[in-house]
Amino acid sequence: MVRRKQYLDKLIKMKDKKIIKVVTGVRRCGKSTLLMQFRDYLKSCGISDGQIISVNFEDVKSEPLLDYRKLYEYVTGYLADDKMTYVFLDEVQNVPDFQRAVDSLFIKDNVDVYITGSNAHILSGELATLLSGRYVEISMLPLSFAEYYEIKGGDKRNTFMEYYRTGAFPYITAIDDEEIMNDYIKGIYNTVLLKDIVERKRISDVTLLESVIKFLFDNIGNIVSSKKIADTLTSGGRKTTSVTIESYIKALMESFILYKAGRYDVKGKQHLKSLEKYYVVDIGLRNLLLGDKGTDIGHILENIVYLELIRRGYSVNIGKVGEKEIDFIAVKGGDKKYYQVAASVLDPVTFAREIEPLKRIRDNYPKCIISMDEFPIGENGIEQINVIDFLLEQ
Numbered sequence: 001m002v003r004r005k006q007y008l009d010k011l012i013k014m015k016d017k018k019i020i021k022v023v024t025g026v027r028r029c030g031k032s033t034l035l036m037q038f039r040d041y042l043k044s045c046g047i048s049d050g051q052i053i054s055v056n057f058e059d060v061k062s063e064p065l066l067d068y069r070k071l072y073e074y075v076t077g078y079l080a081d082d083k084m085t086y087v088f089l090d091e092v093q094n095v096p097d098f099q100r101a102v103d104s105l106f107i108k109d110n111v112d113v114y115i116t117g118s119n120a121h122i123l124s125g126e127l128a129t130l131l132s133g134r135y136v137e138i139s140m141l142p143l144s145f146a147e148y149y150e151i152k153g154g155d156k157r158n159t160f161m162e163y164y165r166t167g168a169f170p171y172i173t174a175i176d177d178e179e180i181m182n183d184y185i186k187g188i189y190n191t192v193l194l195k196d197i198v199e200r201k202r203i204s205d206v207t208l209l210e211s212v213i214k215f216l217f218d219n220i221g222n223i224v225s226s227k228k229i230a231d232t233l234t235s236g237g238r239k240t241t242s243v244t245i246e247s248y249i250k251a252l253m254e255s256f257i258l259y260k261a262g263r264y265d266v267k268g269k270q271h272l273k274s275l276e277k278y279y280v281v282d283i284g285l286r287n288l289l290l291g292d293k294g295t296d297i298g299h300i301l302e303n304i305v306y307l308e309l310i311r312r313g314y315s316v317n318i319g320k321v322g323e324k325e326i327d328f329i330a331v332k333g334g335d336k337k338y339y340q341v342a343a344s345v346l347d348p349v350t351f352a353r354e355i356e357p358l359k360r361i362r363d364n365y366p367k368c369i370i371s372m373d374e375f376p377i378g379e380n381g382i383e384q385i386n387v388i389d390f391l392l393e394q
Helices: 005-014 031-044 060-065 068-076 098-106 126-130 145-152 156-166 170-174 178-201 206-218 226-235 242-254 283-290 297-311 348-359 387-392
Strands: 020-024 052-056 085-090 111-117 135-139 258-265 270-280 315-321 324-332 335-341 367-371 383-386
Touching (some): 005 020, 005 031, 020 031, 031 111, 052 060, 052 068, 060 068, 068 098, 085 098, 098 111, 145 156, 145 170, 145 387, 156 283, 156 387, 170 178, 178 206, 178 242, 178 283, 206 226, 206 242, 206 283, 226 242, 258 297, 270 297, 270 315, 283 297, 297 324, 297 335, 297 367, 324 348, 335 348, 348 367, 367 387
Parallel strands (some): 020 111, 052 085, 085 111, 258 315, 335 367, 367 383
Antiparallel strands (some): 258 270, 315 324, 324 335
8 A cells, every 4th residue: 555645644743733634635645545645644643543543434334424413413522632633534535514524623722623525515604604714725636656666666668658558546556457456447437427517416417427538538638628529429319518518527627537728928027717628537437437548648648747736835837838738837836847747758749849939938947758768868958758757756
């Protein structure tokens, strides 16, 4: 079992702070395992079992606690006197009005609350209102390539191609049979589709929803709009509207299946309000639905790099420089970096096309081209780096 150090370190830093820790992310990305690892850390620090209360609402034995009043009574009945009690509520969105129980626990002395959820709905509505400024969100993703390689080892390139093909849900690393692996990923997809989207949003046309998902998965790295999707599906015999498409995209983002990158005008120094790009949370899901076409290497690499930048804490946008496009502008505090991503830039024409937008930027922030090429070169201070080296860098 890989130690999710990036996320675990965040929880350790916030231990005993008077703030609710909210871990969010797509189903099966490792949220429950993270809480288990943190509980192990607490015990290693001398925290007794009596100071730890843990409830997983995906476990049938927790059904009696699906009423927020009973949940509150259960937890308060086990609080330690004059000692800090650590309360873990896993997949708490399954409890109607859970916010009331969480808020009531939060205001008590010597209670440290940790909750997880597989839907962004957990941070909307009443919770955001009740706990404004009193919670911090830790957004969790499936395994990075560095984490995946720590588990699998072997030749870096071969392991990367496996990562590229299977995706990175943590339990995938324990499955050797490809058929079982596909069944496992399909199970995740169906659970998210039915429980977190169809059931929660009361969607009646599941076939249309799946058509939208396939369109978006097939167009990662391409600029799209809800109108374009609606027009494409309508012309193919699936009549719909841009309003419906927008609601489906919102549901996919709330379930952490889809991530959006907006556009930023580098010269005008302003965010643009239309024509975003979307990226899928795990390439294994995309390959499950569409298969490995072998022609989308650049866009899949782009998806992998986007997720890695998000993991590293960057805010990521697409860059616009006149009529040219920069794949990613990554910003974190006062740190800014520009990235172009391509399968290969060994061809001089491709290299010139990829480097031109970076040359047009007049500031002194780092600029980089990421590719699969084994012997990268640079020009005009613009670095070129192999994607595997990028993903494994500290």
